[in-house]
Amino acid sequence: METPKYLIGRQPILNRQEQIVAYELLFRSAESKSAASMKSASQATASVIMNTLSGFGIKEILGDKQGFINVDVEILMNNAIEILPKEMIGLELVGNILFNDVVIDRCRFLKEMGFVIALDDRDYTPELEEIYRLVDIIKVDLMQTPAEKLSTVIKELKRYPAKILAEKVDTNDAFNNCAKLGFDYFQGYFFARPSLIEKxxxxxxxxxxxxxxxxxxxxxxxxxxxxxxxxxxxxxxxxxxxxxxxxxxxxxxxxxxxxxxxxxxxxxxxxxxxxxxxxxxxxxxxxxxxxxxxxxxxxxxxxxxxxxxxxxxxxxxxxxxxxxxxxxxxxxxxxxxxxxxxxxxxxxxxxxxxxxxxxxxxxxxxxxxxxxxxxxxxxxxxxxxxxxxxxxxxxxxxxxxxxxxxx
The missing domain is CATH 1.10.3210 (Hypothetical protein af1432)
Structure with a gap:
């Protein structure tokens, strides 16, 4: 059977000075018109773990920046993930993971190994306090979080040591607003919108x-x-x-x-x-x-x-x-x-x-x-x-x- 081919999506993550500090790496089947389902996404990530080390080449994709790959619970719990170079690849925990004691212990183990861990966008909830204290980055999706609730959400999340990332920042006004609220990182193509950006x-x-x-x-x-x-x-x-x-x-x-x-x-x-x-x-x-x-x-x-x-x-x-x-x-x-x-x-x-x-x-x-x-x-x-x-x-x-x- 022919090995599936995957295309690379590389979306920049910027700091408050609008400098690229990392990329989120997404991999999609080249043969499929649709976005990957959760099952195929898991398969893609598993293939990426191998291809990143051999076929793609980390330096070729990332240069001197850090990269984050999406991981579901299946990939997270698989020992194969430990082969990734932790100094260059961070782990982004997708939104459907249920954080029971076993999963949290696994995240703690990977962090102790040296992996940077990001928590993908989900509504703020106090029940996630243990994972909030564990991860390095917490992502907030601007499309899912109402604008009037952002200040409350950021205030709650700032109680934890993690950096806060605003996701789907598509306008310069949204970037400025999130910066004022205290977000540390920003993801989205706000910097490439000519009708909105002031240069x-x-x-x-x-x-x-x-x-x-x-x-x-x-x-x-x-x-x-x-x-x-x-x-x-x-x-x-x-x-x-x-x-x-x-x-x-x-x-x-x-x-x-x-x-x-x-x-x-x-x-x-x-x-x-x-x-x-x-x-x-x-x-x-x-x-x-x-x-x-x-x-x-x-x-x-x-x-x-x-x-x-x-x-x-x-x-x-x-x-x-x-x-x-x-x-x-x-x-x-x-x-x-x-x-x-x-x-x-x-x-x-x-x-x-x-x-x-x-x-x-x-x-x-x-x-x-x-x-x-x-x-x-x-x-x-x-x-x-x-x-x-x-x-x-x-x-x-x-x-x-x-x-x-x-x-």
Whole structure:
């Protein structure tokens, strides 16, 4: 019998500074359109315990972050779970577990082993006091807990040593409200909602980056690009930092901006510009959930283009797919529509229509990638297969996109 194939859902967990501190990992059967039932979820978790160690690879999925996997009582009580590396994988106890003395003793044993334990969303009840005192994280589902009861719930839970996580935080207002109430962690894509999130409009630094992208798409010379740097000290500084980080072993000292551009090459410059559009002039670095999301999205679309039976034969297709993926999130950074963002860029008709109307093969790929981000993994897999991409290709593309760096 063929071994079931599972796609990876990776939803970020953020702290109060909107920095990613962990991921919740979900695994769905690639052959199924529907979300996993509790029985199949248990089977998926059991397979994940093996695949995470061998097939998937923890470092490839998580990088330097912690990951949480859902466990039901069957998996929780199975000794096989103890093979997981406790310094990287935390255990999330699903909501249907009944906490009798045997189960609580098992949780205490796993915690003493060093596992971080999270309690999945359920209504607050004093009868769970013993488990509240034992777990490290308590999750509160904003969809299940009425807004008027949140302050009471958080007040009760703050009596315990566990950190409190707000789940399904889908707007910036919800994030701000939960932060004021005292939540420690947040889960949901509130940071990627352009109509709700408040970010800076395109400032001088970002405008220069857009100008650079336009020039490189038009095959401008390095001399033409150099002029943009003359008006932006911050841009020049970041360019030199980039050269130092990617050109280890280059013996000659950088003479000027044009020399730095020559060392990098056009492909590296283009990738850097695409990623740097997610920063502002005052940014200290590019460590943000949107950057990670954009990088994974763009990398996945690039890999899918390489697997596509038609696009794989077109030299520029992977690069165009990458472009669609990374530009598709720019309206989440700036209070500017995607139509306005792409208006002045020299983009191909295929890329433009994919970004604005989700039309064409790249538009379909973008829609399916967004479905995977929403954890609609089974439906997305079916759609990708309809594009002619094999399940093995989809899974391999996921791993590469989660583990790859843009530069």
């Amino acid at each position: 800076k409009r395109i400032d001088g630094y970002s405008s220069a980056m857009m100008q650079l992208l336009k020039l490189i798409l038009a095959d401008a010379t390095f001399t033409e690009m150099e002029k943009v740097f003359r008006n932006s000290p911050a841009l020049t500084y970041k360019l030199l930092l980039l050269v130092n980080s990617v050109s280890v072993g280059v013996r000659e000292k950088i003479r000027d901006v044009r020399h730095a551009l020559t060392i990098l090459g056009r492909q590296q410059i283009k990738r850097w510009i695409q990623l740097a559009l997610f920063t502002t002039e005052n940014s200290q670095d590019i460590e943000s959930p949107l950057v990670e999301m954009a990088t994974a999205r763009a990398g996945f679309m690039e890999q899918i283009a390489m697997e596509h039976p038609v696009l794989s034969k077109i030299h520029s297709a992977p690069d165009q797919a990458f472009m669609v993926g990374i530009l598709s999130l720019l309206d989440s950074i700036y209070q500017v529509s995607i139509e306005q963002i792409v208006a002045d860029l020299n983009l191909s008709d295929e890329v433009r229509s994919a970004l604005v109307t989700r039309q064409g093969v790249y538009g379909k790929m973008l829609e399916l990638t967004e479905m995977m981000e929403r954890l609609e993994l089974g439906s997305a897999a079916i759609g990708l297969q309809e594009l002619g991409v094999s399940l093995d290709g989809i899974i391999a593309s996921q791993i590469k996109s989660l583990s790859s760096k843009v530069i």
